[in-house]
Amino acid sequence: MSVINNLSSPPARRWLAFWPLALLILAIVGAGVALWLNWPQLMLKSTLWQREVNGKLSALLQAVAENPVRAGSALLLFSFAYGVLHALGPGHGKVVMTTWLATHPSRLRASLGVTLASSLLQGLVAIALVSLVLWLLALPVRTLHLSAFWLEKGSYLLVALLGVMLCWRALRRLRGLLRRPVFLRMTPHHQHSATCGCGHQHLPSSQQMEERGSLRERILLVLSMGMRPCSGAIVVLLFSKVIDVFWWGVAAVMAMSAGTSLTISGLALLVHSCRQLARRMSVSRTPALWQRVAGVTLALAGGVILVAAGIMMWLAAAQPVGRGLRPF
Numbered sequence: 001m002s003v004i005n006n007l008s009s010p011p012a013r014r015w016l017a018f019w020p021l022a023l024l025i026l027a028i029v030g031a032g033v034a035l036w037l038n039w040p041q042l043m044l045k046s047t048l049w050q051r052e053v054n055g056k057l058s059a060l061l062q063a064v065a066e067n068p069v070r071a072g073s074a075l076l077l078f079s080f081a082y083g084v085l086h087a088l089g090p091g092h093g094k095v096v097m098t099t100w101l102a103t104h105p106s107r108l109r110a111s112l113g114v115t116l117a118s119s120l121l122q123g124l125v126a127i128a129l130v131s132l133v134l135w136l137l138a139l140p141v142r143t144l145h146l147s148a149f150w151l152e153k154g155s156y157l158l159v160a161l162l163g164v165m166l167c168w169r170a171l172r173r174l175r176g177l178l179r180r181p182v183f184l185r186m187t188p189h190h191q192h193s194a195t196c197g198c199g200h201q202h203l204p205s206s207q208q209m210e211e212r213g214s215l216r217e218r219i220l221l222v223l224s225m226g227m228r229p230c231s232g233a234i235v236v237l238l239f240s241k242v243i244d245v246f247w248w249g250v251a252a253v254m255a256m257s258a259g260t261s262l263t264i265s266g267l268a269l270l271v272h273s274c275r276q277l278a279r280r281m282s283v284s285r286t287p288a289l290w291q292r293v294a295g296v297t298l299a300l301a302g303g304v305i306l307v308a309a310g311i312m313m314w315l316a317a318a319q320p321v322g323r324g325l326r327p328f
Contacts, residue, residue, distance in 0.1 A: 032308065039316075053082055054235045057252070061236065065243045072248065079252040082232065083259020087267075093118065093225040095309050096159055097264060100221055101271040103302025104166070104214075108272050114218055115264040121226025123257030125151065126233035127250055134241060141238065148229050153314060158224035160310025162217065166303030173296045230256065 060078055063071035087094070097118075101111055129151070133144045233253040240249025 050232065053086075054232060057082070057232070057236050058239050061240050061243060061245060061248065061252075064248050065245045068245075068248070075248065075252055076255045079236075079255035080259040083256035083261075084263050085259075086230070086232065086256070087260040087263035093122075093228075093264065094267065096162070096221060096225055096306060097268060098271050099302045099305045099309075100162075100166075100217070101268055102275060103298040104217075108269070110214075110218065111268045111272055112265050114221055115268050116261050118222045118225035119257045119261035119264060121222060122228065122230055122260070123233060123253045125227060126229035126237060126253055129229055130234060130237040130241070134238075144234065144238070148231070148234055152228045155224050155226075155228035156310050156314040158220055158227065158310075159313070160307050162220040162224055163303045163306025163308075163310060165217065165220070166299060166306065168303075170296050170300035170303055174300065230260075232256065 056078065057075075060071060060075040064075050097115065126148075129147055130144060133139045133147060134141075230253075233256055236252050236256075237246070237249045240246050240252070
């Protein structure tokens with residue numbers, strides 16, 4: 001009964017149900033202004049920390065070259081810890097993942113699979129890039145840094161493209177909510193039901209409808225997070241090649257990927273649990289129309305955040321200088 005009352009309510013009353021959309025727009029604008037004002041300090045501190053960690057990794061690689069048995073385990077443990085801590089800092093992967101999980105329903109297993117695949121892809125991209133540029137093509141180091149730079153720019157474009165897809169789908173759903181429904185009285189010739197015996201699937205299930213669109217989104221999500229090679233991984237691989245312990249560098253990069261995957265998976269679990277808790281609390285306390293509006297509003301807000309983040313990171317990305325150090 002509440003569903004019918006909400007759907008057939010007057011237009012002015014239906015517009016009042018869209019107050020969550022205005023509230024989220026104000027919140028997004030405020031968060032964007034705060035991030036814009038503090039971005040230079042954040043970039044500077046991250047770059048200095050990255051330089052210190054790269055120096056420690058280089059020292060461990062030198063120790064591995066002298067005594068692999070004793071220093072190898074220390075290198076792998078430090079690389080794993082670096083991956084865990086590196087994933088805690090600011091970065092476009094965390095923004096993309098948390099935004100997608102917070103604003104779109106997804107199964108926990110699928111979410112963890114996305115985090116694992118993206119972390120593994122990021123390490124493999126760094127290994128493949130260094131192997132291709134320095135080993136197979138024998139190009140200078142500057143070409144390696146420029147290639148990583150353009151892969152980074154490409155990942156930011158994928159972030160914006162994913163946001164556009166999410167916005168387009170949310171706007172189509174929002175347009176349907178704005179339309180006043182029309183109920184037609186009719187007498188069907190045959191009453192379809194789950195036990196009618198006609199052998200037809202009358203409508204796609206909600207799970208099938210979600211999986212149809214989410215597969216493309218997950219692929220874009222993995223590519224946008226994993227296509228950008230980690231600057232620390234490139235430095236480790238480059239230095240390990242110079243001192244002739246390249247395969248130890250590969251092992252260190254995979255340990256970094258494992259640490260990154262652990263942190264991002266924990267973040268995904270936290271966001272997924274918070275979303276499920278909020279959904280359970282709101283089901284019995286809010287009108288049906290408000291629930292539908294809130295879902296579309298979250299989806300639209302997530303798309304807008306991803307588009308803005310992709311454009312901002314594309315514009316802020318600068319070509320590497322010196323040893324190609326980047327903050328994230």
